[in-house]
Amino acid sequence: GAVVSQHPSWVICKSGTSVKIECRSLDFQATTMFWYRQFPKQSLMLMATSNEGSKATYEQGVEKDKFLINHASLTLSTLTVTSAHPEDSSFYICSATSSNQPQHFGDGTRLSIL
Amino acid sequence: QKEVEQDPGPLSVPEGAIVSLNCTYSNSAFQYFMWYRQYSRKGPELLMYTYSSGNKEDGRFTAQVDKSSKYISLFIRDSQPSDSATYLCAMTPTGGGNKLTFGTGTQLKVEL
Numbered sequence: 312g313a314v315v316s317q318h319p320s321w322v323i324c325k326s327g328t329s330v331k332i333e334c335r336s337l338d339f340q341a342t343t344m345f346w347y348r349q350f351p352k353q354s355l356m357l358m359a360t361s362n363e364g365s366k367a368t369y370e371q372g373v374e375k376d377k378f379l380i381n382h383a384s385l386t387l388s389t390l391t392v393t394s395a396h397p398e399d400s401s402f403y404i405c406s407a408t409s410s411n412q413p414q415h416f417g418d419g420t421r422l423s424i425l
Numbered sequence: 426q427k428e429v430e431q432d433p434g435p436l437s438v439p440e441g442a443i444v445s446l447n448c449t450y451s452n453s454a455f456q457y458f459m460w461y462r463q464y465s466r467k468g469p470e471l472l473m474y475t476y477s478s479g480n481k482e483d484g485r486f487t488a489q490v491d492k493s494s495k496y497i498s499l500f501i502r503d504s505q506p507s508d509s510a511t512y513l514c515a516m517t518p519t520g521g522g523n524k525l526t527f528g529t530g531t532q533l534k535v536e537l
Contacts, residue, residue, distance in 0.1 A: 354530050357525075362522065402466070404468045404469070406468075411520035414525060415471060416469045418467050419467060
């Protein structure tokens with residue numbers, strides 16, 4: 312099956328720093344990538360949709376200046392959490408898709424802000 | 426009312442049992458249906474992907490879609506402790522780069 316790699320898997324950093332998370336599709340070209348946030352024992356909450364070469368589309372209530380998304384190539388999208396604070400601590404997951412294929416997910420990044 | 430309803434469980438079954446997981450939905454535009462398995466602290470893993478109504482089988486897993494009733498199911502035969510996870514149903518009107526609407530997930534525990 313399709314492989315999506317997400318890095319890092321776990322990051323701890325101080326309040327006020329920026330954190331970048333990478334999402335790569337390893338064996339297919341992803342025209343669209345999605346970024347989700349998941350709180351414990353809850354389902355995935357879509358943050359933004361990213362198409363290669365264009366600006367991301369953010370869901371209502373998601374601050375685009377806080378969560379910067381770049382989808383510069385068909386195999387790589389990045390999410391940067393800027394000036395992170397403890398309330399940004401969460402599990403962030405990306406997914407990738409192309410044509411009529413279903414979304415394939417990365418293994419997630421656990422972000423802890425001290 | 427949520428667009429997709431899924432019993433959160435937890436559902437506990439003995440090893441070897443047949444497990445039935447279900448979702449109901451309200452949006453008749455949904456055409457593509459997926460089941461994902463998510464282990465703790467991992468991303469969701471695609472198990473089944475079906476289009477429109479009908480059955481699809483893959484090993485111990487069978488997915489059923491009944492669009493007339495707006496009801497989808499995932500059956501797991503000969504359940505194993507390694508099947509213990511959260512199972513998420515998801516659906517979308519069209520394939521490819523379109524948003525998914527998820528159920529809340531059902532937590533399954535298969536006991537020895």
